[in-house]
Amino acid sequence: xxxxxxxxxxxxxxxxxxxxxxxxxxxxIDHNQWKSSYLKxxxxxxxxxxxxxxxxxxxxxxxxxxxxxxxxxxILAHIQKRWRVANNWEVTLEANPTxxxxxxxxxxxxxxxxxxxxxxxxxYEADLKFLGREHSPEQARFAVTQAQKIFSRVSFDLxxxxxxxxLQSWKEELSEAIQISKSHINGHMSLYQLTIERGTPFFTRHxxxxxxxxxxxxxxxxxxxxxxxxxxxxxxxxxxxxxxVPGQESRHNLGYWRYDDYVGIGPxxxxxxxxxxxxxATRGHRAPDVWxxxxxxxxxxxxxxxxxxxxxxxxxxxxxxLRLSEGVxxxxxxxxYGASIDDILSKDKIASLVKExxxxxxxxxxxxxxxxxxxxxxILRYIM
Amino acid sequence: xxxxxxxxxxxxxxxxxxxxxKSTLADRLIQSCxxxxxxxxxxxxxxxxxxxxxxxxxIKAQTVRLTYKGADGETYQYNLMDTPGxxxxxxxxxxxxxxxxxxxxxxxxxxxxxxxxxxxxxxAIDNHHxxxxxxxxxxxxxxxxxxxxxxxxxxxxxxxxxxxxxxxxSGLNVDQLLEAIYKRLPPPKGDATAPTKALLxxxxxxxxxxxxxxxxxxxxxxxxxMKVRFMGTGATREIDRVGIFTPKHIVIDELGxxxxxxxxxxxxxxxETKVGDTITEERHADKxxxxxxxxxxxxxxxxxLFPIDSSEFEKLRDSLGRLALNDASLHYEQESSxxxxxxxxxxxxxxxxxxxxQERLEREFDLxxxxxxxxxxxxxxxxxxxxxxxxxPVDMPEVTRIKAIYEPWxxxxxxxxxxxxxxxxxxxxxxxxxxxxLSYVGNRAMIExxxxxxxxxxxxxxxxxxxxxxxxxxxxxxxxxxxxDLVKLDVQVNQEPVDALSMIVHRSQAERRGRHLCERLKDLxxxxxxxxxxxxxLGAKIIAREDISAMRKDVTAKxxxxxxxxxxxxxxxxxxxxxxxxxxxxxxxxxxxxIAALKMGDEK
Ligand SMILES: Nc1nc2c(ncn2[C@@H]2O[C@H](COP(=O)(O)OP(=O)(O)O)[C@@H](O)[C@H]2O)c(=O)[nH]1
Ligand SMILES: C[S@@+](CC[C@H](N)C(=O)[O-])C[C@H]1O[C@@H](n2cnc3c(N)ncnc32)[C@H](O)[C@@H]1O
Ligand code: SF4
Ligand SMILES: [Mg+2]
Numbered sequence: 001x002x003x004x005x006x007x008x009x010x011x012x013x014x015x016x017x018x019x020x021x022x023x024x025x026x027x028x029i030d031h032n033q034w035k036s037s038y039l040k041x042x043x044x045x046x047x048x049x050x051x052x053x054x055x056x057x058x059x060x061x062x063x064x065x066x067x068x069x070x071x072x073x074x075i076l077a078h079i080q081k082r083w084r085v086a087n088n089w090e091v092t093l094e095a096n097p098t099x100x101x102x103x104x105x106x107x108x109x110x111x112x113x114x115x116x117x118x119x120x121x122x123x124y125e126a127d128l129k130f131l132g133r134e135h136s137p138e139q140a141r142f143a144v145t146q147a148q149k150i151f152s153r154v155s156f157d158l159x160x161x162x163x164x165x166x167l168q169s170w171k172e173e174l175s176e177a178i179q180i181s182k183s184h185i186n187g188h189m190s191l192y193q194l195t196i197e198r199g200t201p202f203f204t205r206h207x208x209x210x211x212x213x214x215x216x217x218x219x220x221x222x223x224x225x226x227x228x229x230x231x232x233x234x235x236x237x238x239x240x241x242x243x244x245v246p247g248q249e250s251r252h253n254l255g256y257w258r259y260d261d262y263v264g265i266g267p268x269x270x271x272x273x274x275x276x277x278x279x280x281a282t283r284g285h286r287a288p289d290v291w292x293x294x295x296x297x298x299x300x301x302x303x304x305x306x307x308x309x310x311x312x313x314x315x316x317x318x319x320x321x322l323r324l325s326e327g328v329x330x331x332x333x334x335x336x337y338g339a340s341i342d343d344i345l346s347k348d349k350i351a352s353l354v355k356e357x358x359x360x361x362x363x364x365x366x367x368x369x370x371x372x373x374x375x376x377x378x379i380l381r382y383i384m
Numbered sequence: 385x386x387x388x389x390x391x392x393x394x395x396x397x398x399x400x401x402x403x404x405x406k407s408t409l410a411d412r413l414i415q416s417c418x419x420x421x422x423x424x425x426x427x428x429x430x431x432x433x434x435x436x437x438x439x440x441x442x443i444k445a446q447t448v449r450l451t452y453k454g455a456d457g458e459t460y461q462y463n464l465m466d467t468p469g470x471x472x473x474x475x476x477x478x479x480x481x482x483x484x485x486x487x488x489x490x491x492x493x494x495x496x497x498x499x500x501x502x503x504x505x506x507x508a509i510d511n512h513h514x515x516x517x518x519x520x521x522x523x524x525x526x527x528x529x530x531x532x533x534x535x536x537x538x539x540x541x542x543x544x545x546x547x548x549x550x551x552x553x554s555g556l557n558v559d560q561l562l563e564a565i566y567k568r569l570p571p572p573k574g575d576a577t578a579p580t581k582a583l584l585x586x587x588x589x590x591x592x593x594x595x596x597x598x599x600x601x602x603x604x605x606x607x608x609x610m611k612v613r614f615m616g617t618g619a620t621r622e623i624d625r626v627g628i629f630t631p632k633h634i635v636i637d638e639l640g641x642x643x644x645x646x647x648x649x650x651x652x653x654x655x656e657t658k659v660g661d662t663i664t665e666e667r668h669a670d671k672x673x674x675x676x677x678x679x680x681x682x683x684x685x686x687x688x689l690f691p692i693d694s695s696e697f698e699k700l701r702d703s704l705g706r707l708a709l710n711d712a713s714l715h716y717e718q719e720s721s722x723x724x725x726x727x728x729x730x731x732x733x734x735x736x737x738x739x740x741x742q743e744r745l746e747r748e749f750d751l752x753x754x755x756x757x758x759x760x761x762x763x764x765x766x767x768x769x770x771x772x773x774x775x776x777p778v779d780m781p782e783v784t785r786i787k788a789i790y791e792p793w794x795x796x797x798x799x800x801x802x803x804x805x806x807x808x809x810x811x812x813x814x815x816x817x818x819x820x821x822l823s824y825v826g827n828r829a830m831i832e833x834x835x836x837x838x839x840x841x842x843x844x845x846x847x848x849x850x851x852x853x854x855x856x857x858x859x860x861x862x863x864x865x866x867x868x869d870l871v872k873l874d875v876q877v878n879q880e881p882v883d884a885l886s887m888i889v890h891r892s893q894a895e896r897r898g899r900h901l902c903e904r905l906k907d908l909x910x911x912x913x914x915x916x917x918x919x920x921x922l923g924a925k926i927i928a929r930e931d932i933s934a935m936r937k938d939v940t941a942k943x944x945x946x947x948x949x950x951x952x953x954x955x956x957x958x959x960x961x962x963x964x965x966x967x968x969x970x971x972x973x974x975x976x977x978x979i980a981a982l983k984m985g986d987e988k
Contacts, residue, residue, distance in 0.1 A: 006945055022946075060944075192941040216911070220936035241941050256945045270946040281949055315952050323943060352970040356914055356934075376939045378913050381958050382972070 001274065003049070004056040004255040005079060007038065008266030009064040010288050013098070017132045017205070018159075020197035022268035022286050023062040035071045037295040038265060039078050041284075044300040045263045046082035049273070052261075054085040056252035058092045059113075065095035069107030076112040090251045092117055097135045097143030105150045115153040117190070117250075118143055123173050127162055141180060148184040153248060155188035156181070160226065161219045162194050163211040170222055171229070178233045187235050188244040191226055193219060220374050227370055240323050240373050257324050259317040259336065267291035267301065272308070272316075277338065279313050280305040310338045318345075319380050327360070327367030349383050387605065387640025388461040391571045395600070395644060397465040397480050399508060400490035401498035401857065405520040409490060409552035410448075410466050414631065416558055417450035417462070447480075447585075447598060447644050449628040452562055460566045463644040467504075478507055479659060483585050483600035483644065486514040486569030488561070489536075493519045493527035493549070497535045497825055499797045499859035505540055514569050517547035518561060523554045531826060539825045574641025579668035580604030583675055584614070585644075587657040589709040593625070593633065595651040599663060600644045602675065606663070607638045612649065615674045616661035621649035654709055683715050683731025684792060684862055685738055685758050685841050686775045688884065689745070690727030692752040692964070692979070697726045703749035704728060707741060714741060719776065723884040723966050723978050724754055729776050731761075735841060754979045756884050758841040763790040763865050777886040780872045783923050789888075790865040792837040795820070797830065798848070800856035805829045807851040815839035816890060837862060838888065871922050875901055877909065878916040878969040884978060894920075899928040901981065908977040911935035916971055 012023045057079060059072065076091065092115040093108055095101050105116070120140040122128050128137065135143075140156075147154045158177060160170055174191075181187040196206045196213065205211060214222065230236060230243040238249050239257060255262055264271035268286035272279060284301045285291045291301035308316065314337035321328025333341050350366070353359040358372040358379060368376060400406040450462040465480045481487070487508040491501060508515055517536050519529050529549055536544040548564050550557040586598040599606065606612070610623045627635045628645040639645045651657060662674035691700050701718075708714045715731035732738040738758060745751050762774040765787040774780055796817075800808055812819070812833045821832040835844075840860065848856055873894050875885040889897055898920025905918045909932055920928040943951055965972040 190942075195941050216936050223937060240939060240943075253944060256943075256948070262945055264945065268946070270949065272945070272948070283946075283949075312952060315955065316948050319951060319955065320943070320948065349970070353913070358913060374937045374939055375913055375935050378935055378938045380955055381962075382913060384955055384959065 002055045002251070002255045002258070002260040003052045004058065004252050004260065004262035005045075005054055006252075006262055006264045006266075006269055006271070007057065007059050007064070007075060008264065008269040008284070009059060009062040009067050010267045011066055012061065012063040013066065013096075013134055014132070017201035018194060018197065020200050021062065024288055026288070031068050031071060033292060035068075035074055037292055037301075038071070038075050040295050041265045041300050042075070042078050042082055044302075045265060049083070049263065052083065054079060054083045054089055056090040056092070056255060058094075058252040060094050063096050063101075064093050065101040065104065065108070065116075069104055069111045072108060072113065073111035090115060092250065092252055094119065095143070095147070097140040099139055099142070102139070102143045102146050105146055109150050114151060115155070115250075116147050116151050117188075118147060118154070118156040120144065120156040120177075121159045122162070123158075123176055127165075130162070131159060144180055145183070153186045153188065154181075154184055155190060155244075155250065157190040157192065159192050159194050161214050161222050163213060165214065165222070167218075167221055167225060171225065174226065174229055178229065178235070181235070182233065186245060186248045188242070188248045188250065189230070189235060190242050191230070192241045193223065223374050224371075227373075236325070237370075237373075238325050240376065254324075257320045259313075259320050259332065273305075279308040279336075281308050282306075310336070311344070313337060314341060314344065315384055318384070322366065322368045322376060322379070323373075325367070327362075327365040329365050331364065333366075345383065353379065353383070387638055387643055390574055390642045392458060393461045393463070393571055393642045394486065394565050394569050395463045395465075395484040395572055395642070396486040396488060396565060396569055397467050397477075397484045397508070397513075398488045398490060399467055399477070399481075399501075399504035400520075401492070401495070401500040401504075404490050404492035404495065404498070404501070405552040406466065406490050409488075409518070409520060409550065409558075410464060412552050412555050412558045413450060413462075413464060413562065414448060416555070416562060417452050446631070447629060448631045449645065450630075452566070454566055455563055456566075458566075461643070462562075462565060465644075477504060478511075479585055481507055481511040481513065483583055484511075484513065485572055486516065486565075488516050488518050488565075489540075489542075490518045490520050490552075491532055491536060493521050493529050493532050494524050496528075496532050496828070497539050497799070498857040499799050500857065502540070502797060503859045503861065505542075515542055516561075516564055516568055517542065517544045519544075519547050519549045520552055522549045523551035523556060535826050539830075572642030574601065575603040576605070576641050578603035579671050580606060580610070580612070580663070580665040581672050581675065582606055582639075582663040584657060584659060584661040584663055586659060587654045589654055593648050595654050595657065596646050596648055597651075597657055597663075598644070598646050599639065601639045601641055603641055604665065605638050605640050606645075606647055611666040612647075612663050613666045613669045614657070614661050614663055615669065615672070616658045617656065619656060620666050621651060623647050623649050654712065659712060683713065683733060683761070684837065685732045685734055685760060686729060687732075687738060687758045688719055688721065688724075688727050688729050688756040688776070689742065690721065690724040690754045690756075690884075692754055692975070694725045696751055699749065700728065700745070700751055700753070703745050703751060704730070706749070707744060711741075713737070719778075721778075721884045722880070722968075723882045724756075724975060725966075727754075731775060735845060754884075754975075754982065756982055757887060759888060760792055760837045760841060762870065762888060764788070765790075774888075777872055777888050778883050780886075780888065783871075788867050789870045791868045791870060792862050793834050793864055793866050794837050794840060794860040795863040796833045796835050796840070796858065796860040798833070798856055798858050799825060799828050799830050800852050802827060802829055804852040804856060805831070808848065808856060811844070811847055811851060815844060816892075834863065835860075836866075836868065836890070838890075873898055873901075873927075874921045875905070876917075876919045876921060877905065877973060878914075878971055879919075880968045882968075882978060885981060894922055895927050898922075902928045902930040904981050905977065906930040906932055908980050909973055910977070912971040912973070914971055916968075 010022050010024050011026055015025055091113050093113045094117045096119050121131050121133055123137045144156055181189055196202050227237055235243040235245055237243050261274050262271055267284050267288050269284045271282040282305050283303050285294055294301035314333055317333055317336035354361050360367040398406050446466045448464045452460045452462050467477045467480045489505055519532050533544045548561045550561055581603040582599045582601045585600055590596045606626055608623055608626050613620050625635055625648040626639055627633050664672040691697055704716045713733050716728040719729040720726050764772045766785050767787050815835055816839055817833040817835040819833055823830050848858055869891045870888050871891050871894055873887050873889050875882045902918045902920050915934045916932050918930045919926050964975045966975055
């Protein structure tokens with residue numbers, strides 16, 4: 001079972017109106033204190049997971065490209081000190097494409113980052129503005145091009161199915177994005193449909209009908225077209241929203257979907273950890289201050305662990321696994337449940353989904369079809 | 385308190401169209417006779433259920449004993465019955481009337497004779513009542529006493545030259561009315577020396593007194609400690625209390641001939657008491673011939689009630705049981721529906737009765753209910769020669785087994801200002817009505833129609849009120865059963881019947897109704913993983929169809945490590961919501977879609 005480490009940096013320069021991540025805007029960040037706190041939590045986690053080999057590290061946020069490169073370097077060094085790490089470990093960092101952050105790419109590379117994931121979101125000025133982003137299309141293009149020169153693997157994110165977006169305009173925008181990605185052989189793109197999350201300014205504005213989201217059929221058409229174009233460009237979807245040149249999949253994220261173990265370090269970071277025959281769900285205190293204080297006092301900023309019940313383990317393995325185009329091995333579900341799943345997974349329901357071309361069933365795997373992906377929530381409601 | 389001699393007793397009912405001021409006038413009579421002090425007087429003291437007060441209607445008959453000192457120097461015992469005014473409770477009215485010798489017929493001087501005025505007055509006449517016309521609300525500027533007087537004479541055909549003109553509100557001329565009662569109404573008859581014979585007028589459960597039996601003594605006496613027999617049920621009980629309402633309940637020693645009051649006798653449930661039964665003294669039981677009794681009340685309107693939250697099924701059962709304690713006309717039977725789960729098929733006297741029961745269940749018992757569309761009772765002749773009554777469309781046998789279906793028809797009386805006549809005639813015609821009569825009552829039209837009850841239970845009353853802007857009044861009684869070309873209309877979702885939406889309709893209406901229902905459901909049922917068809921069928925024949933195309937998109941765009949717990953909990957919560965889903969073949973459809981379909985009337 002792969003083993004990943006997620007490190008959460010909870011700060012951004014400004015808060016995007018659609019974002020419900022644990023991200024905060026602050027002008028008083030004591031980088032030294034943050035660094036030492038991460039290192040302390042690494043010690044804590046390492047003591048709990050002795051003997052495991054680290055496959056991936058992911059700096060997420062928030063905006064981890066606002067971290068000092070030196071902090072990143074020290075964290076990576078510390079990880080190597082406390083754990084054994086795989087020869088081919090993958091180290092990713094999320095970056096926002098402002099010029100300030102792009103200028104730090106060299107330092108991040110020097111610190112040990114091999115892969116970046118850049119939050120481009122859109123190539124159009126007006127749309128970036130609507131999304132409340134700090135960067136321009138030019139800065140975004142420049143950031144990706146720079147990254148492609150420095151890092152061996154580069155990914156970038158786009159948000160689509162935006163208000164008023166047409167099939168045609170998305171087609172043009174995505175074509176350009178594909179061109180940009182293809183100038184590097186190790187292409188990867190995350191293409192997310194805009195989601196209106198509770199507790200964000202967009203939620204309120206949407207509820208007040210300030211703007212309208214694409215209705216179901218258009219959103220579906222956008223999704224299908226995206227899949228087609230990416231497939232044709234040699235970057236098929238390996239997950240609902242993630243596309244890559246084969247072999248360039250994010251190994252760290254694959255760990256989530258394959259229900260592997262990972263440790264979550266930092267405020268609000270989540271983890272899943274197998275210990276003996278049990279699986280624990282872990283999470284850090286969300287508020288940055290609280291987390292810092294806890295680490296100071298206890299050496300870690302975690303809430304008490306929750307044990308994941310066998311049924312919940314099965315459900316998690318299923319709902320994550322069905323997101324992948326490789327599907328979910330039935331063996332993994334049985335493993336997660338710790339017993340036969342005949343009683344909890346209705347053969348009849350699977351059969352009717354297969355009949356409708358929504359799922360595929362092989363000897364070993366259960367797979368969502370391309371058209372099934374669009375309705376995965378409904379599928380899960382139906383079979384769980 | 386010894387019983388009063390017959391010639392000093394007057395038993396009378398107050399009858400009126402709704403809102404003509406019956407309860408208000410009753411208040412004044414009680415007050416004038418000192419039944420309640422100023423401080424105890426709330427408005428409409430006799431309507432003691434919340435719902436009666438709020439809706440301003442009387443549901444349960446009430447009786448009050450008043451002591452009146454006449455201008456002739458004598459003291460009289462007045463027993464006043466406040467009767468429900470609405471058609472649905474006609475049965476209660478008839479019971480009350482049977483225990484009285486006279487009626488006060490209240491007519492609102494600003495409104496004139498209305499449909500229920502007629503219905504009630506005819507019942508009073510059937511019971512050989514002496515009737516005192518009372519023209520009410522004369523304090524209002526719009527009062528037109530003379531017009532109403534003429535109307536009473538023309539339409540009802542009783543002498544109104546000496547009608548008493550009063551204001552129940554201000555109390556004006558209430559003294560004249562009190563005088564008129566002993567002068568113009570006859571005293572009851574009875575034999576003090578004969579064996580006890582009393583009429584069981586009504587019974588109800590009182591949390592303090594237990595089962596209370598309202599009686600009218602014909603002959604002899606009822607006393608505490610007396611062993612009595614209920615001749616109809618054969619039960620024998622010892623009386624443990626004899627009393628009257630003033631309207632406070634007061635225990636007295638005895639009730640004598642002609643008197644009204646109550647007894648209690650260690651009876652646990654009102655189902656043990658049969659309204660209309662004859663009560664006699666055990667030791668003389670063989671010497672007494674029972675009284676004629678009443679026709680039992682027959683439920684005419686039916687609907688099913690399901691709890692929205694299926695875990696409240698038992699609570700619904702208990703609550704219906706509690707209501708039935710005091711309402712012998714409420715019938716209910718357990719039922720289970722594919723679309724709505726476990727519930728009860730309930731029978732009611734009429735639409736208002738149905739509405740009131742639903743409202744009481746929701747308010748007094750805090751239940752959230754889904755009522756199905758109201759329907760009526762059908763009588764069937766089957767091909768094997770047997771007969772059957774159908775209360776629920778679901779129970780309808782195969783068409784091939786049916787020889788004939790008979791449906792209840794009513795005789796309806798509608799009074800309306802002339803300008804709405806056209807609209808109302810059209811409504812009656814659309815509902816398969818057959819006109820019997822069209823005449824005028826002053827400047828208002830009076831139409832009489834025969835109508836199938838199944839067309840009336842379906843939003844007829846609402847339509848009548850909206851067409852006439854609330855001015856038309858309506859009354860009906862079930863007349864007869866007539867053979868009809870009736871069919872069972874079924875609705876199928878994803879090839880499976882939605883039992884709760886089945887209905888029995890006239891063939892001529894089937895297609896329109898079916899198409900309507902399909903269109904409605906198409907809008908109400910959310911798109912599913914699979915394409916599903918909504919069909920209306922008559923037997924094997926599809927008469928309408930709508931397709932709901934498969935859902936195109938419902939997926940979470942990003943789902944990473946931190947989202948797992950949240951996402952799973954969300955799914956769990958949706959699974960909670962599954963309790964409110966019903967399975968149709970391979971899809972789960974929210975019950976709310978069916979509830980919404982049921983909530984909407986037929987007309988747009
Ligand atoms: N102005 C006036 N209003 C009255 C009179 N009697 C009753 N009302 C009003 O008419 C409405 C119906 O009275 P109510 O006694 O409830 O009628 P019921 O439905 O026949 O019992 C109430 O709003 C009363 O206040 C009256 O003599 N004069
Ligand atoms: C956690 S964010 C962090 C990355 C970085 N801070 C940024 O914004 O570029 C990761 C990605 O999630 C996507 N995302 C965030 N909120 C979203 C939303 N409401 N709907 C769709 N995608 C969203 C964006 O594409 C974003 O790049
Ligand atoms: S989308 Fe990225 S930059 Fe914007 S607030 Fe969220 S984490 Fe920060
Ligand atoms: Mg009243």
